[in-house]
Amino acid sequence: MKSVRFQLFVSLCIAFTFVIGCGDDDRRRRGSSSNNTNTNNTNTNNTNTNNTNTNNTNTNNTNTNNTSTPTLTCDATCDKLITMGCLPAAFKTNCVEGCNTLSNADRNCVNASSTCDAADNCGGGDDNNSNTNNTNTNNTNSNKGIGADCDDGDDCDSTYCKKAAGAFEGKCAANDFGESCQVNNDCLYKVCLVASDGSTQFGYCSATCQSFTDCPTFWNCEAVGNATGKYCVE
Numbered sequence: 472m473k474s475v476r477f478q479l480f481v482s483l484c485i486a487f488t489f490v491i492g493c494g495d496d497d498r499r500r501r502g503s504s505s506n507n508t509n510t511n512n513t514n515t516n517n518t519n520t521n522n523t524n525t526n527n528t529n530t531n532n533t534n535t536n537n538t539s540t541p542t543l544t545c546d547a548t549c550d551k552l553i554t555m556g557c558l559p560a561a562f563k564t565n566c567v568e569g570c571n572t573l574s575n576a577d578r579n580c581v582n583a584s585s586t587c588d589a590a591d592n593c594g595g596g597d598d599n600n601s602n603t604n605n606t607n608t609n610n611t612n613s614n615k616g617i618g619a620d621c622d623d624g625d626d627c628d629s630t631y632c633k634k635a636a637g638a639f640e641g642k643c644a645a646n647d648f649g650e651s652c653q654v655n656n657d658c659l660y661k662v663c664l665v666a667s668d669g670s671t672q673f674g675y676c677s678a679t680c681q682s683f684t685d686c687p688t689f690w691n692c693e694a695v696g697n698a699t700g701k702y703c704v705e
Contacts, residue, residue, distance in 0.1 A: 543578045545570035557587035558645045559659055566645060569616030569628045577618050591633060591642050593618050619643045624688035631687045633678075641685075648687050648703060650676045664695060664702060677703045 543551065549566035552558035558566055570578070580593030615621060620640060621632035627643035634641030645659055651673050652663035658676035665674030678685075679700055680692035686703035695702045 543582045545573075545578070548573075548578045548581050551581055551584075552587075552590060552645070555584075555587055555590065557590055557659065559647045559650070562645050562647060562659075565629065566617060569643065570618075572616035572628075573618055581618070591618070591644055593642075615643045617643050617645055623684040624686065624690075629687075630689075632684070634685055636681065646687055647676045648678070648690065649705060652676050662702060664704070675705075679703075 545567045548570050549558065549563050552566065553560050553563060577593050581590050584590040584593060615627050617627075617629060619627070619642065621627050621643045622640055623632050624630040626632060629643055629646040631644050631646040631648065632641045633644035647659040650658065652658050652675060653665070653673055655661045655663045657663055660676070660678035662677045662679065663674045664677045680686050680703050681701065683690065683692045686692050690703045690705060692701045693704050694700070695704060
């Protein structure tokens with residue numbers, strides 16, 4: 472019995488020693504092991520700076536065609552006539568309407584004129600830059616504007632065809648005939664017909680004439696009172 476107990480005791484000691492020994496070995500292994508710490512290197516992303524290209528803006532130079540004699544508008548043409556004393560301001564609207572039939576060359580002629588007679592001689596010229604939408608039948612023009620060629624007042628918008636003395640043809644001209652006046656300077660053509668008997672201090676504008684074709688449509692050419700020559704009368 473003693474030998475059996477002794478063997479059991481020895482067996483337990485051996486078993487206990489094995490367990491303890493394993494534990495020490497495990498501790499040694501744990502003690503000798505060092506945990507390597509991995510350091511994550513942080514990569515710094517380089518930021519690329521995009522260079523901004525500046526687009527140069529090309530400026531298109533506008534070439535201005537210099538015109539030796541700039542063309543007047545109809546409004547400016549009529550203002551020119553009024554300023555020179557060739558046209559009463561009250562007739563500007565009619566002047567502008569009639570001027571629309573003139574070519575640029577004719578308006579340039581007025582622009583270059585320094586006298587009313589010179590301005591009256593402008594007109595009738597052709598201008599390739601002027602487009603006329605009106606259809607002319609048999610080349611017969613009616614209702615011509617100021618400055619256009621004419622035979623009598625029927626050819627003109629203004630109903631007045633101004634002619635030089637003895638001429639058969641003239642130019643359509645502004646018409647202030649019949650406008651109230653007191654003195655000759657009140658009128659475009661420097662004629663103010665006032666009753667010679669003094670019954671009124673007002674008269675009406677007129678012009679000298681040689682025949683009825685020198686007067687506006689429906690007017691006559693007659694001697695007036697004791698005046699020398701003839702005048703257009705209603």
